[in-house]
Amino acid sequence: MKGLVFFHTLSAYEPAVVAAYGTALNLIMVFVIAAAGFQVLVVSRFRPADFRQDTWRQETADRLGALAATAIAVLVGLAVVLALAGGVLALMTSGRALVEISYWARVPSVWLVPVTSMMSGILVLMGKEGVALRVAVENLVLTIAVAFALTFFDLSGPAMLLCIGLLGATVDLLLVVRQWIGLGPMRRAVGAALRQGVRLISAPGRWDYVKAVPRAVSGAVDALFLAATFTVVTAVATTVSPVAGAITGSLVALIRTVVVPLKAYGMVAGRMTKQSDDATTMTTFITTVSLFFVPAGLFLLISPATFVNLVGEFPADSPGILLAVRLVGAQLVLEPFTGFVSSALKVLVAPSATLRSLAIALFGFALPAILVLHWTGSLSLGGVWIVLLSARVLFCVQTMYAYSRWRSRAVEAAG
Incomplete structure (x- = not known):
């Protein structure tokens, strides 16, 4: 929805600016969606009972930690692929810097996707679909507010594309914070499992989690x-x-x-x-x-x-x-x-x-x-x-x- 909202913000600009935004947005979404498969993994690998305080077990923490390690491996891979895609984009759009500006401004948002995706899956299993929906609505309201505020600034096309990307990344970061708050009493247990994932990806057996990346994005x-x-x-x-x-x-x-x-x-x-x-x-x-x-x-x-x-x-x-x-x-x-x-x-x-x-x-x-x-x-x-x-x-x-x-x-x- 955020991408659609900003099309209205760009309505006063020439079609070339709008087309550049649309092209960059669609390319970014390829990577966003590739990293969003963790929601499917969480929902398919765990049960609702796994994320209750009275039934939380170490075995659940270990499995979630392993999934977090795979998510970190995805983040590293995304950094490389995003850089390569940016280089290819620069070659394909020589003379059209608008597309490149819009692309790189939206790159920071991509790295948050595995985290938000996992958190969404956990909220669903906890029976907090209402919380997930409320957070999504709040995110949309913030995006609309940003889009509305930008219309009061007389910015050039490149400057507007840059602001849209960076402010969008800020809104996405706030989404992570609100999802984390939505976990309620389970924050401590989930946080410990995620920290375990950081330790696992730093250990000698890290390649086991790197090899799990294709399956992680398959959803x-x-x-x-x-x-x-x-x-x-x-x-x-x-x-x-x-x-x-x-x-x-x-x-x-x-x-x-x-x-x-x-x-x-x-x-x-x-x-x-x-x-x-x-x-x-x-x-x-x-x-x-x-x-x-x-x-x-x-x-x-x-x-x-x-x-x-x-x-x-x-x-x-x-x-x-x-x-x-x-x-x-x-x-x-x-x-x-x-x-x-x-x-x-x-x-x-x-x-x-x-x-x-x-x-x-x-x-x-x-x-x-x-x-x-x-x-x-x-x-x-x-x-x-x-x-x-x-x-x-x-x-x-x-x-x-x-x-x-x-x-x-x-x-x-x-x-």
Whole structure:
């Protein structure tokens, strides 16, 4: 949501500034999502009883410490990969320093992700979903306040991009503090386990935790696939025109704003359905999610100009822009049956339950189609989003098929 809020802050700037922000944001999100898999690991490896004061055991502390050691290994790897990506970005965007400024200003936020991800998973297991939600809302309010305050300063494009990145990192640091406070009486035990992780990664057996890194990020591979695809798509759309790049970046931010919280909610739904041993629990969750997403998607379908006016001074009467927004509205209508169900299946079936289907939709269809249109000179803003919607429909069909198979087995097992 934070990324989307700042698009409005940049609405008074030229499309090149907005496009640079969108391109850098999507690249950063590849690394953010790669590091966010620790929430999935915590939820899948531990039980709610593990994080109660009366049932806390040394064995739980040891396992959490090992996971913390792996998180530190991820942080070290991120430092190297972020530097390499920054170098590649500099080569690819020679003469476009705006993208580089926006990228490096947001890098500090990435290093906080493994910590916030682990803390979110612990809060979920402690039954403090309400605390996690409150912290997320507070984070959004702070971000909106920062975005609003920046509109009163007459800054140049590069200076604004720099402020957005650094102030965003400050808000993320405050998020860690509020999550830590939310742990309540368990802070001391969790803190001791995390300190144990620091000692483990410093000991001779550190390579055991380094080798666990691929598995640690595997829980976020699906979101990583999406982020990588969106990064390429935004970069390609920018070659069509700065306006196309700016609109694509803002629409990607909108989708990410919706999908990321939905992923966490889907995992909660999967866990509660698994505990209840009642397949109809998932039906209730899907219906609840649909009550929000279907109207939101229909709103964009009916009134796309409203969104365009919020994110920038673009020609809202342009058919390509309005078509792109309407197509994103159609994607939101599908999200209860795609992103939400897919995340629930990670808990109900396996972490990789829909990974193959997503890879087929994105890398077997969407990216090749967009690149072919680009190379043949036939690519347009509307064309980009027609392809992306088609890929999402394909993924929806495959996801619902996997869900129907799980449901049939669950009903049969329940007798």
